[in-house]
Amino acid sequence: MKRRDFLHVAGLGAGALALPIPIMGAPIDPEELLNPGISVAAKKELADAALNTARSAGASYADVRIGRYLNQYVITRENKVQNVVNTESFGAGIRVIVNGTWGFASTNEVNQESIVAATQQAAAIAKANSKYQDDPVKLAPVKSQGEVSWKTPIQKNAFEIPISEKVELLLEANAKAMENGANFMNNFLFLVNEQKYFASMDNSYIDQDIHRIWSTFTATAIDPDSGKFQSRQGLGGPMGMGYEWMDGKAEDKIAGPAGTGLNLYKNSYDIVEDAIAGAKQAKSMLKAKSVEAGKYSLVLEPNHLGLTIHESVGHPLELDRVLGYEANYAGTSFATLDKWKTKSFKYGSPIVNLVADKTQENSLGQVGYDDEGVPTKRWYLVKDGILVNYQAIRDQAHIIGEDESHGCCYSQSWNDVQFQRMPNVSLEPGKEPLSVDDLVKDVEKGIYIAGRGSYSIDQQRYNFQFGGTVFYEIKDGKIVGQLRDVAYQSNTQEFWNSCSKICDESDYRLFGSFFDGKGQPSQISSVSHGSSTTRFDDVNVINTARKI
Amino acid sequence: MAILSKEEAKQILEKALSFSRADQCEVNLDGNNSGNIRYARNTISTSGMRSNIELVVQSNFGKKSGVATINELDDESLAKVVKRSEEIARLSPENPEFMGVLGPQTYANSKTYFDATANINPDFRAKVAADSIQPAKSKDITAAGFFNDSAGFSAMLNSKGLFAYERQTSMEFTVTMRSSDGTGSGWSTRDYNDVSKFDSAMASQIAIDKCLQSRTPKAIEPGKYTVILEPAASIGLLQNMLFNMDARSADEGRSFLSKKGGGTKLGEKMFDERVTIYSDPLNAEVPASTWAGDGQALKKMNWVENGVVKNMFYSRYWAEQKGVAPVPGPSNGIMMGGDASLEDLIKDTQKGVLVTRTWYIRTVDPQTLLYTGLTRDGTFYIENGQLKHPVKNFRFNESPIIMLNNLEALGKPQRINGNLVPPMKVRDFTFTSLSDAI
Numbered sequence: 001m002k003r004r005d006f007l008h009v010a011g012l013g014a015g016a017l018a019l020p021i022p023i024m025g026a027p028i029d030p031e032e033l034l035n036p037g038i039s040v041a042a043k044k045e046l047a048d049a050a051l052n053t054a055r056s057a058g059a060s061y062a063d064v065r066i067g068r069y070l071n072q073y074v075i076t077r078e079n080k081v082q083n084v085v086n087t088e089s090f091g092a093g094i095r096v097i098v099n100g101t102w103g104f105a106s107t108n109e110v111n112q113e114s115i116v117a118a119t120q121q122a123a124a125i126a127k128a129n130s131k132y133q134d135d136p137v138k139l140a141p142v143k144s145q146g147e148v149s150w151k152t153p154i155q156k157n158a159f160e161i162p163i164s165e166k167v168e169l170l171l172e173a174n175a176k177a178m179e180n181g182a183n184f185m186n187n188f189l190f191l192v193n194e195q196k197y198f199a200s201m202d203n204s205y206i207d208q209d210i211h212r213i214w215s216t217f218t219a220t221a222i223d224p225d226s227g228k229f230q231s232r233q234g235l236g237g238p239m240g241m242g243y244e245w246m247d248g249k250a251e252d253k254i255a256g257p258a259g260t261g262l263n264l265y266k267n268s269y270d271i272v273e274d275a276i277a278g279a280k281q282a283k284s285m286l287k288a289k290s291v292e293a294g295k296y297s298l299v300l301e302p303n304h305l306g307l308t309i310h311e312s313v314g315h316p317l318e319l320d321r322v323l324g325y326e327a328n329y330a331g332t333s334f335a336t337l338d339k340w341k342t343k344s345f346k347y348g349s350p351i352v353n354l355v356a357d358k359t360q361e362n363s364l365g366q367v368g369y370d371d372e373g374v375p376t377k378r379w380y381l382v383k384d385g386i387l388v389n390y391q392a393i394r395d396q397a398h399i400i401g402e403d404e405s406h407g408c409c410y411s412q413s414w415n416d417v418q419f420q421r422m423p424n425v426s427l428e429p430g431k432e433p434l435s436v437d438d439l440v441k442d443v444e445k446g447i448y449i450a451g452r453g454s455y456s457i458d459q460q461r462y463n464f465q466f467g468g469t470v471f472y473e474i475k476d477g478k479i480v481g482q483l484r485d486v487a488y489q490s491n492t493q494e495f496w497n498s499c500s501k502i503c504d505e506s507d508y509r510l511f512g513s514f515f516d517g518k519g520q521p522s523q524i525s526s527v528s529h530g531s532s533t534t535r536f537d538d539v540n541v542i543n544t545a546r547k548i
Numbered sequence: 549m550a551i552l553s554k555e556e557a558k559q560i561l562e563k564a565l566s567f568s569r570a571d572q573c574e575v576n577l578d579g580n581n582s583g584n585i586r587y588a589r590n591t592i593s594t595s596g597m598r599s600n601i602e603l604v605v606q607s608n609f610g611k612k613s614g615v616a617t618i619n620e621l622d623d624e625s626l627a628k629v630v631k632r633s634e635e636i637a638r639l640s641p642e643n644p645e646f647m648g649v650l651g652p653q654t655y656a657n658s659k660t661y662f663d664a665t666a667n668i669n670p671d672f673r674a675k676v677a678a679d680s681i682q683p684a685k686s687k688d689i690t691a692a693g694f695f696n697d698s699a700g701f702s703a704m705l706n707s708k709g710l711f712a713y714e715r716q717t718s719m720e721f722t723v724t725m726r727s728s729d730g731t732g733s734g735w736s737t738r739d740y741n742d743v744s745k746f747d748s749a750m751a752s753q754i755a756i757d758k759c760l761q762s763r764t765p766k767a768i769e770p771g772k773y774t775v776i777l778e779p780a781a782s783i784g785l786l787q788n789m790l791f792n793m794d795a796r797s798a799d800e801g802r803s804f805l806s807k808k809g810g811g812t813k814l815g816e817k818m819f820d821e822r823v824t825i826y827s828d829p830l831n832a833e834v835p836a837s838t839w840a841g842d843g844q845a846l847k848k849m850n851w852v853e854n855g856v857v858k859n860m861f862y863s864r865y866w867a868e869q870k871g872v873a874p875v876p877g878p879s880n881g882i883m884m885g886g887d888a889s890l891e892d893l894i895k896d897t898q899k900g901v902l903v904t905r906t907w908y909i910r911t912v913d914p915q916t917l918l919y920t921g922l923t924r925d926g927t928f929y930i931e932n933g934q935l936k937h938p939v940k941n942f943r944f945n946e947s948p949i950i951m952l953n954n955l956e957a958l959g960k961p962q963r964i965n966g967n968l969v970p971p972m973k974v975r976d977f978t979f980t981s982l983s984d985a986i
Contacts, residue, residue: 082645091600102593106597107599128671128673131674132677167641222802224809227807229802323589324588327690328693328724332726416598454912456909456921458907458924463941463984465920487912540981544913544945546918
């Protein structure tokens with residue numbers, strides 16, 4: 001293992017660096033996070049210097065991204081604050097096409113001299129590689145956007161909320177969970193603000209201010225007599241929102257099926273309430289029935305189903321994977337162009353409509369423009385069960401006969417090159433009125449699964465295995481008790497064709513992930529997946545208990 | 549950015565420390581240059597260079613701690629960043645688990661820096677890609693690969709006089725070769741500190757051979773099989789086990805090392821007696837850092853010896869609570885093996901499955917360290933000491949604890965991702981379903 005990877009994973013090393021997850025950026029003091037940084041006019045001047053340098057170096061295209069990326073972490077366990085960290089990362093990345101070949105270079109010194117030097121370096125890389133290039137880059141046209149701006153429509157800037165208020169909320173959740181049976185509690189609040197300026201030779205100058213928030217916990221219950229332990233994660237996912245996500249309003253709560261006592265969260269999250277439930281459920285899981293392996297109808301809650309959508313729909317329909325650009329890392333895809341061209345490939349049952357959307361409110365993927373200056377939009381990937389499209393950016397659109405990018409290009413920082421990333425991909429709700437209880441009512445032998453768990457899928461996205469956060473057995477239309485040791489295995493096409501019922505829009509909500517990984521060097525991206533509770537039939541469930 | 553020498557780095561750190569007004573102050577400086585090239589569909593796709601330097605200042609007033617960093621190193625910036633870290637420390641709540649900074653330590657010198665790697669240029673990277681793509685094209689195979697090189701330095705100094713410095717270089721290469729009809733796929737990887745050991749064409753040829761051999765795999769029933777795991781097939785499970793050897797989790801009852809009724813399995817035999825796993829930053833094949841981020845010295849440390857759990861890692865806080873010496877986590881992982889080659893292991897196998905690598909490994913049960921994942925890029929059925937035919941990929945659900953109890957034989961350790969791991973033959977490895985993926 002690499003030393004730094006290990007230190008990050010193990011949370012060891014200097015206090016400053018002891019974050020539970022690898023991140024980039026440099027800690028700064030809280031007030032400075034609200035400093036707007038250099039002006040848009042100054043950024044335009046720097047960007048123009050890069051674009052002019054690229055032209056002189058023979059570039060047929062160039063774009064510049066000047067980014068200020070801010071994160072804040074508040075990390076606690078039980079009654080202690082483990083760390084409060086503010087990070088800032090500022091720099092510029094320049095991408096060019098010379099001789100039909102991409103080149104990229106970046107600099108953390110945002111001044112004219114360094115940006116010009118990085119542009120020349122990017123051009124030199126493109127020239128060196130063009131000797132071996134026999135498939136020149138073709139870019140789909142994009143309209144000039146002129147000078148525009150866009151901001152996530154937040155109500156409360158989470159960076160402006162005092163740290164003491166955040167600490168108080170997290171410690172309250174921990175205390176309530178400990179009172180209700182948790183032996184250990186860990187939780188954190190994770191904020192993201194991307195201040196991104198984009199300029200390209202297409203005469204676009206785009207200034208964007210993007211906000212995201214995530215807070216979750218792990219409640220652990222231990223039975224010392226048996227030596228067993230069980231953990232339950234929070235059921236609120238990350239969102240493209242401000243601090244209003246932490247308001248936990250009554251009108252945003254959705255009850256789980258009768259007999260589960262679960263509360264689930266739509267547009268705001270009650271972490272204290274969820275921590276109490278989490279502690280109780282972690283404890284009851286210690287005594288829960290171990291599942292009997294076999295075929296079941298699965299009733300999947302949106303904060304669980306989102307991850308299944310992500311892995312079995314989002315990834316296989318990334319056009320770069322389909323074409324083989326990710327063959328050496330994430331893999332390729334079963335959803336080949338041949339299948340798409342038939343216009344009759346049955347990805348799912350006729351009630352399955354899967355839509356890509358970079359404009360969806362409160363979602364992690366929502367932006368005004370992508371990282372190559374393309375205005376964002378919404379489009380179908382699977383319509384009435386049939387595969388109809390992929391996710392494509394400017395240098396791929398021509399391959400699927402389209403004359404514009406889908407607007408889903410992204411880079412995790414100024415320091416990395418942008419490439420095709422997954423937009424929000426969501427399952428449309430059912431058209432007929434159907435509540436979760438109505439859906440459970442017809443299930444003879446089934447399992448209701450809420451929340452994300454273990455997940456694994458092959459490199460062409462056929463075979464997958466998913467766990468969950470909490471499991472409930474359904475017998476003859478009723479929830480009869482909690483289960484444990486549950487995971488289901490299936491094949492993507494079989495699974496989506498076994499989709500038999502989808503709850504209506506009133507049950508629709510978003511799952512999210514901050515850590516969708518792809519590319520070499522690997523980059524992360526944030527993405528949401530919406531759905532209503534959905535039923536799948538005859539799915540193979542395995543029992544994961546082992547003796548060691 | 550230049551790779552700063554020991555003296556240059558120390559001068560900057562001393563200057564930063566001279567501005568400190570805190571009870572304690574610790575300053576880390578890290579700089580890195582890296583370059584990469586990526587290819588797919590037998591042509592170069594993206595390529596770039598990255599450069600960054602970061603000064604991290606940690607200031608403490610009692611148990612209050614604040615951290616700030618900056619990437620400009622003039623006097624004014626150094627004064628600003630120290631002041632900023634002190635402001636955050638004053639605003640932060642006390643952390644009862646905060647340990648003071650360490651005093652001076654003694655570190656061994658590990659050979660982690662090689663000029664050849666630090667001097668790689670864009671033409672070199674383009675040739676790495678070309679040497680991989682050309683032989684693939686001639687066999688009607690599609691190459692996709694990635695080469696990344698990096699050179700950097702790390703230094704730290706604190707108010708108790710602890711100073712540490714090191715330079716390091718590294719390179720990693722992975723390549724996937726797929727047959728044009730999509731029925732076969734092969735893969736290989738190389739990683740070194742010294743790029744002069746690396747031969748792109750030779751590494752690529754292994755993936756080409758695997759690709760050709762793996763075409764049109766047959767399905768065999770999932771179940772328990774004797775397997776031969778190449779190092780890339782077992783490294784994910786081994787690393788995950790090593791990462792979970794934290795003493796605090798074990799003491800708290802939430803680890804595979806926790807014992808029924810309380811206590812830990814330290815000193816107990818958990819694995820086959822041939823299993824010995826240690827870390828050693830001075831190992832010449834996998835040289836690694838000799839100090840951890842908080843200044844603790846990293847030395848040779850046995851984690852598992854002859855099947856017995858010998859050590860867990862203790863943070864400084866937890867070690868103090870338990871009245872033991874702190875044990876920093878490993879900087880590399882070395883599993884002892886034998887002299888047998890992979891071919892020898894295959895020759896000695898009546899019936900079994902050869903696994904080139906595993907992929908998408910995720911925890912299923914942290915209590916038993918049960919993991920799931922899949923085989924990928926070269927899975928073969930072995931009969932009477934020979935590779936009989938390629939087989940479809942499997943999903944496995946297995947625990948490294950069970951794997952290391954069911955050992956049949958170990959081969960000669962090879963470098964994989966900064967570690968040394970032997971190919972191993974294991975009985976009753978659990979495959980739970982088939983995958984159509986190639």
